[in-house]
Amino acid sequence: MVLNLELYDIIRSQKGADIKEFKKNDCIYHEGEIPEGIHCIDSGKIKILKSEINVKNRIVQLASKGEILGIHAIVNNHPYTSTAVVMDKTKTIFLSSDNFIKLVESDNSYKFLVMKSLCSSIDTMESHISMISDKQSEQRCAQTLLMLINKYGLKNKKILKIKLSLDELASYMCMSRGYMKKIMIDFSTNGILNFESGEITILDKKQLEIIAQKAN
Amino acid sequence: VKNFFETPSCESCASRLSNVFCSLNDNQVNELALDKSCNIYKKAQLIFYEGNRPTGLYCVNQGKIKIFQTGEEGKEQILRLAKEGDLLGYRALISGEPYSASAAVMEDAVVCYIPRKTFFELLQKNSELSNKMMQLLSHDLKEAEARITGLAQKPVRERMAETILMLREFYGSDDDEIINASISREDIAGIVGTSTETCIRIIADFKHEKLIVLAGKRIKVANLHGLIKAAHVFD
Numbered sequence: 368m369v370l371n372l373e374l375y376d377i378i379r380s381q382k383g384a385d386i387k388e389f390k391k392n393d394c395i396y397h398e399g400e401i402p403e404g405i406h407c408i409d410s411g412k413i414k415i416l417k418s419e420i421n422v423k424n425r426i427v428q429l430a431s432k433g434e435i436l437g438i439h440a441i442v443n444n445h446p447y448t449s450t451a452v453v454m455d456k457t458k459t460i461f462l463s464s465d466n467f468i469k470l471v472e473s474d475n476s477y478k479f480l481v482m483k484s485l486c487s488s489i490d491t492m493e494s495h496i497s498m499i500s501d502k503q504s505e506q507r508c509a510q511t512l513l514m515l516i517n518k519y520g521l522k523n524k525k526i527l528k529i530k531l532s533l534d535e536l537a538s539y540m541c542m543s544r545g546y547m548k549k550i551m552i553d554f555s556t557n558g559i560l561n562f563e564s565g566e567i568t569i570l571d572k573k574q575l576e577i578i579a580q581k582a583n
Numbered sequence: 584v585k586n587f588f589e590t591p592s593c594e595s596c597a598s599r600l601s602n603v604f605c606s607l608n609d610n611q612v613n614e615l616a617l618d619k620s621c622n623i624y625k626k627a628q629l630i631f632y633e634g635n636r637p638t639g640l641y642c643v644n645q646g647k648i649k650i651f652q653t654g655e656e657g658k659e660q661i662l663r664l665a666k667e668g669d670l671l672g673y674r675a676l677i678s679g680e681p682y683s684a685s686a687a688v689m690e691d692a693v694v695c696y697i698p699r700k701t702f703f704e705l706l707q708k709n710s711e712l713s714n715k716m717m718q719l720l721s722h723d724l725k726e727a728e729a730r731i732t733g734l735a736q737k738p739v740r741e742r743m744a745e746t747i748l749m750l751r752e753f754y755g756s757d758d759d760e761i762i763n764a765s766i767s768r769e770d771i772a773g774i775v776g777t778s779t780e781t782c783i784r785i786i787a788d789f790k791h792e793k794l795i796v797l798a799g800k801r802i803k804v805a806n807l808h809g810l811i812k813a814a815h816v817f818d
């Protein structure tokens with residue numbers, strides 16, 4: 368995944384850029400709210416949720432350092448289309464809408480950077496779309512775990528640093544909770560991973576990669 | 584017999600006036616017209632391939648195009664559809680990444696090609712064009728977000744009804760309420776994200792329920808209200 372460090376650095380050094388800190392389960396913004404500004408993630412983990420009929424909330428994206436949230440709502444001047452909730456202590460750099468628009472208007476090449484940032488968000492979403500619609504459930508599960516390892520890293524080279532509940536993981540992979548649990552149990556009996564009290568320990572990353580690549 | 588083909592002129596092009604290039608001034612339109620090239624693509628022909636590096640931007644003058652990714656076993660997942668006035672391949676061009684999907688023609692198309700250099704120069708020169716591009720990408724992001732929730736939750740039947748409604752809205756329908764697109768069942772299955780067999784079965788169900796009438800490959804929406812109900816679209 369391409370990070371937008373250039374735009375991120377520019378926003379960081381802007382006058383009027385504020386550092387905001389959030390605790391776990393804080394909500395950075397709500398779906399339907401009028402955007403006040405953009406948030407660049409400096410550290411931490413954030414889940415982006417979207418409400419659905421009959422379903423509590425579905426995770427559509429997981430965000431981490433370097434990603435910028437809320438741009439599209441400001442550019443097209445509409446309310447937020449999703450909700451951002453903090454999963455782990457997070458620091459963001461906040462720039463108000465007015466300042467952001469002023470910044471972007473000041474130089475055409477900044478607009479290009481904004482476009483790039485939007486592109487990389489869309490790419491992430493589209494690869495997620497093709498994953499949930501194309502892959503078999505076992506593959507989906509393996510691929511999602513690998514994505515989480517890549518994005519957030521492992522503690523002690525083993526334990527996933529990100530803590531998602533089974534419900535959240537299942538919603539992200541678009542499976543029922545029961546079915547996902549079954550796959551996870553299969554994985555753990557095959558010695559690929561261990562999951563206890565919300566912590567996932569990866570024992571055999573190679574095997575996960577093989578499963579994720581496997582043709583149906 | 585070789586068909587007579589005249590390269591569409593940018594100046595009076597309805598496609599240009601309906602997309603981001605409407606913000607160009609006369610000089611810039613001339614520049615665009617000088618640098619672009621134009622091709623006819625036949626049904627099923629590919630315009631660009633997933634994994635290749637982009638060298639320019641495509642602007643659809645006429646025709647219907649699908650943008651898709653190929654999974655294992657060659658199964659297609661259609662991500663988006665395009666029609667006259669739409670741009671193709673701009674995301675890969677801007678991000679500098681290889682194409683994340685392929686584009687193929689569903690109904691014969693005329694597509695213009697704008698070289699990378701020309702497009703980037705115009706972006707730098709014309710701030711209105713840059714604004715329009717930002718807005719376009721922001722819109723795409725919103726759509727992608729909505730697509731995930733749509734795919735994830737709805738059963739195939741609802742997605743199918745939704746797809747027919749989407750095609751109707753996207754391509755429009757004629758006086759007899761027949762959708763202006765003849766799209767193969769395989770492609771419809773690719774959009775919905777299901778097998779061709781299931782797709783054909785559900786279309787037959789819809790026909791029995793008198794929600795739709797089939798006119799060859801084209802679909803006529805007979806009971807719009809019923810179809811909306813089947814799709815569970817609330818907005």
